[in-house]
Amino acid sequence: MEYTREELLICAIARMLDGCKNIAVGTASPIPGSAALLVQALTGGASRASILGSDIHNPFNDGGPELFDRAGQGRVDAFFLGGGQIDGEANINLVSTGPYPEPDTRFPGSFGSAYLYFSVPRVILFREEHSRRVFVDKVDFISAPGWSPPGVHRPGGPYALITSLCIFRYDRERHRFRLDGLLPGATLEEVRDNTGFDFDCPDNIGPVAAPEPDRLALIHSRIAEEISETYPEFARTRLGWQG
Amino acid sequence: MDIPESYISADEIASRIPDGALIGVPKEDGGVAMEVTRALVRRNARNLRLLTVPVSSMQADMLIGAGCLSEIETSGVSMGEFGYAPSFRRAVQDGTIVIRDATCPALYAELQASEKGSPFQPLRGIIGSDVLANRADWKVIDNPFAEGGSDPIVLLPAVRPDVALFHARYGDRYGNVWVGPKRECVLLAHASASTFVTVEEIWDGNLMEDERMLAGTIPPVYVDAVAHAERGAWPLSLANCYERDGKHLQSYVKAAKTPEGFTDYLKQHVYGEQAAA
Numbered sequence: 001m002e003y004t005r006e007e008l009l010i011c012a013i014a015r016m017l018d019g020c021k022n023i024a025v026g027t028a029s030p031i032p033g034s035a036a037l038l039v040q041a042l043t044g045g046a047s048r049a050s051i052l053g054s055d056i057h058n059p060f061n062d063g064g065p066e067l068f069d070r071a072g073q074g075r076v077d078a079f080f081l082g083g084g085q086i087d088g089e090a091n092i093n094l095v096s097t098g099p100y101p102e103p104d105t106r107f108p109g110s111f112g113s114a115y116l117y118f119s120v121p122r123v124i125l126f127r128e129e130h131s132r133r134v135f136v137d138k139v140d141f142i143s144a145p146g147w148s149p150p151g152v153h154r155p156g157g158p159y160a161l162i163t164s165l166c167i168f169r170y171d172r173e174r175h176r177f178r179l180d181g182l183l184p185g186a187t188l189e190e191v192r193d194n195t196g197f198d199f200d201c202p203d204n205i206g207p208v209a210a211p212e213p214d215r216l217a218l219i220h221s222r223i224a225e226e227i228s229e230t231y232p233e234f235a236r237t238r239l240g241w242q243g
Numbered sequence: 244m245d246i247p248e249s250y251i252s253a254d255e256i257a258s259r260i261p262d263g264a265l266i267g268v269p270k271e272d273g274g275v276a277m278e279v280t281r282a283l284v285r286r287n288a289r290n291l292r293l294l295t296v297p298v299s300s301m302q303a304d305m306l307i308g309a310g311c312l313s314e315i316e317t318s319g320v321s322m323g324e325f326g327y328a329p330s331f332r333r334a335v336q337d338g339t340i341v342i343r344d345a346t347c348p349a350l351y352a353e354l355q356a357s358e359k360g361s362p363f364q365p366l367r368g369i370i371g372s373d374v375l376a377n378r379a380d381w382k383v384i385d386n387p388f389a390e391g392g393s394d395p396i397v398l399l400p401a402v403r404p405d406v407a408l409f410h411a412r413y414g415d416r417y418g419n420v421w422v423g424p425k426r427e428c429v430l431l432a433h434a435s436a437s438t439f440v441t442v443e444e445i446w447d448g449n450l451m452e453d454e455r456m457l458a459g460t461i462p463p464v465y466v467d468a469v470a471h472a473e474r475g476a477w478p479l480s481l482a483n484c485y486e487r488d489g490k491h492l493q494s495y496v497k498a499a500k501t502p503e504g505f506t507d508y509l510k511q512h513v514y515g516e517q518a519a520a
Contacts, residue, residue, distance in 0.1 A: 027323065028323065028324060053272075061424045062424065062426050063273075063424060063425055063426025063427045063428075063429075063430075064269075064270065064273065064296070064297065064347070064351065064426070064427040065348065065351040065355075065426065065427065065430070066426075068347060068348035068351065069348075072348075072367055094319070095344055095373070095374075096335070100373065100377065101335070101338075101342050101344075101377070102335070102336065102337075102338040103335065103336060104336070105332075105336070106327075106331070106332045106335040106336050107327075108298075108319040108320055108321035108327065108328070109298070109317055109318050109319030109320060109321075109344060109345075110318055110319065110344060110345070110346045110372070110374050111297075111298065111318050111319045111346070111347055112297075112318065112346060112347040112348060113346065114346035114349075114368055114369045114372045114374045114375075115346050115347065115348045115349070115366070115367070115368040115369060116368075117368070118367060118368035118369070118370075119367060119368060141373045142371070142372050142373040142374075142376075143346075143372060143373070143374060144346075144368075144372055145371040145372060148370065148371055149371075151392065151393055151394070151395070152370050152371065152395060153367055153394060153396070154368075
């Protein structure tokens, strides 16, 4: 069976979204968006995907605050975040490197991370560039902490980290990542060489499970069509959408 | 439809926004008053403080590049798929602008407090972040309603912009403006000391008398002046009306990477005759 890296990741993320009723996807996220739409299709709509930037797949009408209000009530089960820097405790930095407030490199800003990381139970970190520049021992600025001390109200937090080389799962008790699977062509040595933080690793680390054939077929048909509304270029070049 | 007599021009709106004012503006898809933004650059506005609700793109970047802002409170400034916001990045890295980093729902909460006339609004999350650590004006208290044990929660102060500024789809001759589902514009108008709006089209009739339009309408009690500005959000989008001008945004990002390129851009598209192209 042939499949692309994008299709593999869409299927891997879809497995992580199992049981999530409300899945929200933020800006510039075609792969997470496709995974959310795949889960929506597989569950016959019992799981609902809301894709930021989509007119069709965003069934809300109360403006910018609504996503955060829903998350605060526990009505968002899964969300995706990235980071200019991410460290081994899953602290994320979307603000800047070097000293603050006059930094070496300024990123856009924290967006909703300092809130959604606390309120959404399954936050999946998605950052394709797997390098020591991104995956650092300690972030220069904490946009949102990976964990909170007892006593801080926190139903949400990190669940997994997906990169161009591998997938990590996050252990909320120990505040550490554990390697869960390698992407095609990647090796454990390569992951270690390009990761600036320490992580746990099982003895026999294997590849990320291949896409399920029926799901792959669904991606090529319905999901490619649905995601093309928001990400036409991605649908065309990565999923073979013919529209 | 004729332009209502009460309407003023985009440049007149810019002239009624004084130097030093705190201006609240919506995010890119919320209806950004780009025509007034260009007019603010043309009138050489200075020391404006921008509150982005909750993020911004070209509007913030252009005002920063043109030297109109002394301060910005934001959850993020980015050109999205076209890359980083060049003037914003340069100004923050060089320390030529005061940055007050925030997170999206905190900015809504600051305005909601102002809307209610309350001194503050509580919000979950944020604790343990460097966003909070760098905001002396954000406080943490113990939830007074918690049963047993401590329960820290963040309080955000009410923020009352001097001016709310946005672009809406419709305005009528009675001074109403229609923003539809863009509730952040309603929040901004309710929370601010004054509100200036540009509108894309003139609505034939009274928006307050049409029950299908009523819920998305802001009545004149909140609106100080309206201007007609066709394609007033250009090169950004206006929902269900026009898409953003991707080619133009791309050329802006490229030009703004150097101060010289940015100046050339202003000459051509803000001061020049092609400003409303």
